[in-house]
Amino acid sequence: MMIVRHAAHRDLDDIYRLAQRAGESGIGLTSLPQNKDILAERITRTTRTLDGLSEKCEASYLFVLEDTSIHKIVGVSAIEVAVGLNEPFYNFRVAKQVHASKALNVYKTLDTLFLSNDHTGCSELCTLFLDPEYRKNQNGKFLSKVRFLFIAAFRSFFEERLIAEMRGFSDQNGQSPFWDSLGYLFFNMDFAAADYLSGVGQKAFIAELMPRFPVYVDLLSSEAREVIAEVHPHTLPAAKVLMSEGLKYQGYVDIFDAGPTLEANTAELRAVKESRLLKVKLTEQVESTETHFLVANDQYQDYAVLLINNKVDESETLHMTAAQAQALNIAEHDQVRVLALEKMENN
Incomplete structure (x- = not known):
């Protein structure tokens, strides 16, 4: 894992x-x-x-x-x-400076680097x-x-x-x-x-x-x-x-x-706009999907994240195995923060 x-x-x-x-x-x-x-x-x-x-x-x-x-x-x-x-x-900072002289009919825009x-x-x-x-x-x-x-x-x-x-x-x-x-x-x-x-x-x-x-x-x-x-x-x-x-x-x-x-x-x-909090349901076997999700426990000092492709059901519940939950130090019905690894097409 x-x-x-x-x-x-x-x-x-x-x-x-x-x-x-x-x-x-x-x-x-x-x-x-x-x-x-x-x-x-x-x-x-x-x-x-x-x-x-x-x-x-x-x-x-x-x-x-x-x-x-x-x-x-x-x-x-x-x-x-x-x-x-x-x-x-x-x-x-990549910027521009203009050097111009009407008398000489010269107008030049020059790229510059400013510290x-x-x-x-x-x-x-x-x-x-x-x-x-x-x-x-x-x-x-x-x-x-x-x-x-x-x-x-x-x-x-x-x-x-x-x-x-x-x-x-x-x-x-x-x-x-x-x-x-x-x-x-x-x-x-x-x-x-x-x-x-x-x-x-x-x-x-x-x-x-x-x-x-x-x-x-x-x-x-x-x-x-x-x-x-x-x-x-x-x-x-x-x-x-x-x-x-x-x-x-x-x-x-x-x-x-x-x-x-x-x-x-x-x-x-x-991640700020699209991550969501979901409840966890423990199951012996989880149904996998094509979408991979980052799943975090949101515990500040004991922060932990897994990358899994588990099913999220219609009730906005994430199915996880006991081993996955143990790795994140969470229990059934706890909340986890979830974000699709790639941007979803419907977002």
Whole structure:
């Protein structure tokens, strides 16, 4: 059985193993570094948040996907409650500037990049990684979309705006054409080093070294211009999942690799609008359907979610087996929050 729950310190070794696997896939997942101390701190932040001990600037939820048949953590995903409150959160705003001269009969509209802190205070989806051996049976969508269901259940803990930074393009050697054309000129370090320092929280150098004035896109190399707001091919499936839930590109890109930032109003998320509370009926055998559902117990501190394709009857009751109910720590007639994995055609 596959189940998503909050990360706990007993999961550290497995999460570290996932961080090592993520490193094998190339540069870009900076929020899952191969550093046990930092990973342990991520788990501690989750525990403190659940215990109500964290300020908003430190609040975070780290989820794990567990294969309960072998008690193994095979995936992680996370939500930051509010970014940029204790250290600046940077990206580039893609904008335009007009240069005109009536005397010379010249009028030019030029694309520019402005260093921005516009997403300060937004909630953020981050740290999505699934063991390659488990990239099947809808596990990737399950692990990603759980976060939307959690936000739907506990909206008061999150901000009105939700963002997600997508990994930008880099080649098979980990080289970013955008970084090589812009960032390297100011930082004098390779892309991997700068991306790692940012991911582990050492971001002061960004403010110290990044250009404060607008960057004219036409001055970049053609290779750099072509990848602005482009998603890395390996990340494209994850981006499509987020867009299916209501996020979209609104003109902001990462300062390192120019990957797009997706964003949405929390109130407009599909999970917020379409998830519903259903009563549970226990049966020895359940009738399956073609539709898969995320089913959550809505227990804040002991949050747990299954992905099942059980029947929902005409009385808005979800049929579950005793084993499924036990996994969610619920009993017959309890309520669960249910969301179709994919948007229903009649919605």
